[in-house]
Amino acid sequence: MTTEVSRLGSEIAAGSSKDLLRAEGVTKTFPARDLRALDPIDLRIRSGEFVTMIGPSGCGKSTLLKIMAGLLPATDGRVVLDGRPVVGPRTDVGIMFQQATLLPWRTALENVMLPIEIRHGARAAKSMRQDAVEVLNSVGLDEFEKVYPHELSGGMAQRVAICRMLVTQPSVLLLDEPFGALDELTRDHMNEELQRICEARNATAFMVTHSIPEAVFLADRVVVMSARPGCISDEIEVKLARPRTLDMTTREEFGKIVRKVRSKLDLGGQR
Amino acid sequence: MSQTLERSPEAPRSSETKRSREPLLDRMPQWIALVLVGGGGLLVWQLIVSLELVSRILLPGPPETFGEIINSALGIVQGDYVFEALWITTQEVVLGFIAAAAVGFVLGVVVGETRFGQKAIMPYLVGFNALPKVAFAPVFAAWLGFGINSKIIMALFIAFFPVIVDTAAGLASVDRDAVMLFRSVGASRWQTLVKLKLPNALPFIFAGLKTAAVFSVVGAVVGEYLGGGNGLGELIRLSAQQLRLDRVFALIFYLSLIGLALFGLMSWLERRFVFWRKPELLDITTVA
Numbered sequence: 222m223t224t225e226v227s228r229l230g231s232e233i234a235a236g237s238s239k240d241l242l243r244a245e246g247v248t249k250t251f252p253a254r255d256l257r258a259l260d261p262i263d264l265r266i267r268s269g270e271f272v273t274m275i276g277p278s279g280c281g282k283s284t285l286l287k288i289m290a291g292l293l294p295a296t297d298g299r300v301v302l303d304g305r306p307v308v309g310p311r312t313d314v315g316i317m318f319q320q321a322t323l324l325p326w327r328t329a330l331e332n333v334m335l336p337i338e339i340r341h342g343a344r345a346a347k348s349m350r351q352d353a354v355e356v357l358n359s360v361g362l363d364e365f366e367k368v369y370p371h372e373l374s375g376g377m378a379q380r381v382a383i384c385r386m387l388v389t390q391p392s393v394l395l396l397d398e399p400f401g402a403l404d405e406l407t408r409d410h411m412n413e414e415l416q417r418i419c420e421a422r423n424a425t426a427f428m429v430t431h432s433i434p435e436a437v438f439l440a441d442r443v444v445v446m447s448a449r450p451g452c453i454s455d456e457i458e459v460k461l462a463r464p465r466t467l468d469m470t471t472r473e474e475f476g477k478i479v480r481k482v483r484s485k486l487d488l489g490g491q492r
Numbered sequence: 493m494s495q496t497l498e499r500s501p502e503a504p505r506s507s508e509t510k511r512s513r514e515p516l517l518d519r520m521p522q523w524i525a526l527v528l529v530g531g532g533g534l535l536v537w538q539l540i541v542s543l544e545l546v547s548r549i550l551l552p553g554p555p556e557t558f559g560e561i562i563n564s565a566l567g568i569v570q571g572d573y574v575f576e577a578l579w580i581t582t583q584e585v586v587l588g589f590i591a592a593a594a595v596g597f598v599l600g601v602v603v604g605e606t607r608f609g610q611k612a613i614m615p616y617l618v619g620f621n622a623l624p625k626v627a628f629a630p631v632f633a634a635w636l637g638f639g640i641n642s643k644i645i646m647a648l649f650i651a652f653f654p655v656i657v658d659t660a661a662g663l664a665s666v667d668r669d670a671v672m673l674f675r676s677v678g679a680s681r682w683q684t685l686v687k688l689k690l691p692n693a694l695p696f697i698f699a700g701l702k703t704a705a706v707f708s709v710v711g712a713v714v715g716e717y718l719g720g721g722n723g724l725g726e727l728i729r730l731s732a733q734q735l736r737l738d739r740v741f742a743l744i745f746y747l748s749l750i751g752l753a754l755f756g757l758m759s760w761l762e763r764r765f766v767f768w769r770k771p772e773l774l775d776i777t778t779v780a
Contacts (some may be wrong), residue, residue: 292675316676318669325768326691336677339687371768389677 241268241425242289242393246298249284258284260452261298264444266393271419271426273436274444275486281451282429283397289427290316290395303392312340315391319401321378323370323385330366333357333384340389349388356384359421360414376407383418394419396428400435409467412438420464433486434470437461437478445485455485552738560742568746574727578746581723584640584712585750588647592704595648596655597697604660604693605685614660621653626714633719642719647711651704658700662693695769698762702755709751 243266249259258281266272276282287293289300291307291314300307302314323332333353338346354366360380370378379400386394399415400408412435419426419439430436436443437459445455459478461469469475517525534554540546541553552560568575603609603617629646636642666689674684716725724747731739 287672290676292672310676310678312678314676316673318673320667320669322667322669322673324670324688324691335687339674339677339679339683369768 239268240265241270241303242266242427243301244285244289244298245301247285247288247295247300248297249281249288249293250296257450259288259296260450262451262453264453266425266427268425269423270441271424271428271439272442272444273428273430273440274446275430275433275436275482276446276451277448277486278431280446280448282446285446285451286395286397286427286429290314292316312389313392315386315389315394317379317382317386317394317396317399319398321370321375321382323373323378323381325370328367328369329362329373329381329384330354330357332370332381333388335385336389353384353388356388357381360384360418374407375403376411379403379411380414383415387418387422392425394424394426394428396426398430399428401431408432408435413467415439416464433479433482434475437475437482438465438470443478443482445482457482457485549735550737552741556738557741560738561745564739564742564746574743574746577722577724577727577743578750580640580721581643581712581716581725581747582750584643584647584715584723585708585754587640588644588711589651589705589708589754591644591648592651592708593655593701596652596700596704597659599652600656600659600697600700601663601685601690603656604663605689617653617656625650626718629714629718632715638720640721640723643712643715643721643723646715646719647708650711650714651707654703654707655697655700658696658703659693662696663689665696666692694766695762698758698766701758702762705754705758706751708754709747713747 242264244262244264246261246263247259248257248261250257262285264272264285274282274285284293288295289302289307291300291309291311302311307314323329324335327335330350330353333356334346334349337349337353357363357366360383362377362380362384365373365377365381370381373381382399396415400411403411416439418424426439428436428439440459443457443459444453445457446452447454457478461475461478520528538554541548541551564574567573568578599609599613599617603614628649629642632642632645632649636645663685670688670692671684674688679687712723713725713728715721716723717729720726724743728740728743728747731737731743
C-alpha cells in the first residue's frame, strides 16, 4: 500500500492543481426513448479532490457517473482521465454501487481479489493475496477473510466492496450512492470510514448521492444538478477542516452549508 | 433433514404462551404430523378394501401390497428377473437423465446467453415443448428398436426441456449491477459467463435438474410401455394384464425409488454447491 501512497504523492508533486478527471461538454440522449438525459456537462476534478454530486432522482447523475467510468458512451463531448480520453472501462478507475454486489460463492477475500483475477488471472491474484488482506485489515475486517457475504452485515459488505475497489489502486474512485441502501447509523459511520480511507490515500473521488448532509460531509466541493435534462446548476465549495467528525454535522457552519446546498437544489428543481 | 425435524419442537419453548394458542395440529413436531397423514391414508385404503367397496382383485390391501414389496425385495437381492428389470430401467433413466442434463444445459446457455439463440432457437423449443412428446415413443421404437436405446432417447426427449428453461432463466436472473461491475473491471464475455452468470444460475439449474430427474423416469417407462423391452415398465404392463395389482404397486414402488434416488442426489449436490443459499423449510428437498 505504501507504493500507492508514494505514487499518488508523486502525482501531486507533478502538479496539484492539475485536473485529474475532466468531463468536456458531455451529453447523453437515449434515442429509443426520445429522452435527453444530459445537457452539456463540464466538470473538472482535481487530483486529491473529493467531489460530490447531488440532484433529484432521474436527473441523470448516475448516467453521468457511468459515462465517466467508461461504462456508457457519451452522445457528445468526452471524458478525459489522467490526460487520456475515456473510451471504455479503465484499469485506473475504481467503481462502487449502491449494493455491495459481492459474489455470494466467494469469500470476502476472494471477492476483493476478483478484479485482479479478471485482469491478470488467478496466479496474479494469488500473488497479490497479502495486499488484499492488508486492504481488508485497513477497513477493520481483520478476521473476515474467509467469511462469506451472507454472513456479513450490510455495512461490512460495503467495506468489502470498498476493498475490492481499492485493491487495484485506481487513480480515481467513482461512487454511485455507495451507502444508499444502508440504515442511517451505519451510513454515518461508513462516511467517516470513507473519509478516513480517502484522506490516507489522498484519493480523488467523485460521488453521486441523494443525501445533502452526506454530500457536504464528504466533499471539498458539492456539485448541484437539476433535472430534465440534467445539467449542473451550481457548485459549492466546502471549506470545513478535515478530518471531519459526525459531531461537526450538528454545528452551525455545517448547517449553513447544508442550507445553502438545499436552497440551490430547490432553485434547480424549479428551473 | 433430521435437523429441522428435531429442532422444531424445541425452538418455540421461549414463546410458550403464544404457541399454546395454536391448534394442536400445528403445534406437533413434523415427524408426528407426517406419520399421522401417512397412517390416515393407509387407514382409508384398508377401509376401502375391508368394506369391499372395490373388488380385492382390482385393489389389493396394504398388507398384500407391502408383502409383495418385500417379496420383490428378496427377488432383487437374489438377482432374479425383477432385479434385471430394475437394472435395465435404472440404466435407461440415468443415461437419459445425463443426456437430458447435457443437452438441456448446452441449449440453455445458447438460448440464455446469445441473442441469436433467443430469437431463432427459443421459439422452436417452445413450440417443441407444446408437442405431446409421449406420442413419439413408437417413432423411437421404430428407429432404434426395442432395446434400451429407444428408452434413453425417450427419457431425454421428455426431460431436457425444463433444464433449458431453467438454465436460461438462471442466466437472465443475474444482477445488473454485478454485470456492470464485471464490465468495469474489464471482464470478457466468457469471464462474465463463467465467473458470474453460471454460478449465479446454479440454483435454477439444479431446479431444472430435479425436474428432469423425475421426468426421465416418466420417459423411460413410457418408452417401455409403448416399445417393449425387458425393463420394469414391461413387467408392470404384464402384471396389470394378469390382474396382479399387488405386483403392479410393488413394481411402481421400486420404479419411484429410481427417480427419488436421482432427485435426492441432485438435492445433495445442490446443498453442496449452492451452500450460500439456505434451503427453505418448505422446500421439498428438506423432506425428501
